[in-house]
Amino acid sequence: MKPTQPTRDELLAMAFVDDQLEPEARAAFELRLAKELPLAQEVAALRRLDLFARSAARPEPIDLAWRAIDSAPAQRAVIGLGWVLAFAGSLGLFAIVLFELLHAHLPLWQKTSLLAVFSGLTLVFLAILKRRIQSRPFDPYTSVER
Amino acid sequence: MKQHLFTMEDIPGFRCTKALGLVRGSSVRARHLGRDLTALFKNIVGGELDEYTKLLGEVREQALDRLVDEARELGADAVVGLRFVSTEIAKGAAEVLVYGTAVKLEPLDDPTHVSR
Numbered sequence: 001m002k003p004t005q006p007t008r009d010e011l012l013a014m015a016f017v018d019d020q021l022e023p024e025a026r027a028a029f030e031l032r033l034a035k036e037l038p039l040a041q042e043v044a045a046l047r048r049l050d051l052f053a054r055s056a057a058r059p060e061p062i063d064l065a066w067r068a069i070d071s072a073p074a075q076r077a078v079i080g081l082g083w084v085l086a087f088a089g090s091l092g093l094f095a096i097v098l099f100e101l102l103h104a105h106l107p108l109w110q111k112t113s114l115l116a117v118f119s120g121l122t123l124v125f126l127a128i129l130k131r132r133i134q135s136r137p138f139d140p141y142t143s144v145e146r
Numbered sequence: 147m148k149q150h151l152f153t154m155e156d157i158p159g160f161r162c163t164k165a166l167g168l169v170r171g172s173s174v175r176a177r178h179l180g181r182d183l184t185a186l187f188k189n190i191v192g193g194e195l196d197e198y199t200k201l202l203g204e205v206r207e208q209a210l211d212r213l214v215d216e217a218r219e220l221g222a223d224a225v226v227g228l229r230f231v232s233t234e235i236a237k238g239a240a241e242v243l244v245y246g247t248a249v250k251l252e253p254l255d256d257p258t259h260v261s262r
Contacts, residue, residue: 019218051207062194083180141175144203146196 009039017046040138047140055144149217150224151210151246157226160251166220170245171212174235175205182238201240206230209242222248 006014015021016029033040069075101114136142156162177185181197188195209230217225228246235241 047211055203055207066196141204141208144200144207146199146203 010042013039013042013046017043017050044138044140048143051140052143055146057146149214149222149248150251151214151228152224152226153228155227157224157251159254160224161254162226162249163252164250166217166222166248166250168245169213169216169220169222169225169248170243171209171214171216172241172243173205173208173212174239174241175201175208176236176239177201198240202232202242205240205242206244209244213244213246217248220248221250223251224249 012021012025012029016026021029033043098115098118101111101118104111106114176182177197177200185195185197188197213225213228225246225248228244231243231245233241233243
């Protein structure tokens, strides 16, 4: 298979990450970075590679042992089942609390206030979760192992 | 040009021609609740909490990159007297502050000489 040639933007991104751009070119590239998400994603991917090269450590014996243990089907099944049960139980508890709240003998204003707090916190959490999921590709530091 | 980072103040083979001032970088990061729970169980049985080893590595590299960005803005060749400071802001989060002095360097004719 014939290797593809890097595009001009890819070459610019490489030079930017390697700190090889002249100050004017760097400033212009930084302006583009703020506006062009695919370019920012390309820079994040290159930074991830740079970080990997900088922080990659020789695997220690315990790393190999952990990998072997964690990839064993029985271990994966037990841990997976554990997380599913814990997550399902948490959702169930959350639903019970909401149900009890709605059926509690409380004045309407108290029920409304408590429901507002619950709903508000849930909305804030969901917004923060969405922010994290969407910004994760731009965070190269998640690739650092130690 | 990539900035060179040194914990020492005097760099053998180079003379410091100009001190550009303090540069620093900091970062606070956390793992997610799932990793915190895994680490909690590992805490009970002992051994390395690799979730937090990774967290410390992430926060260290990000803080270093921010320091290097500041040094580059100043036009520095190197950062000398580099120091790391770590503290705890929130449970399960790690903060690293890294600081040093940005300098301009010049190679010496006699590389055995130590800069002052």
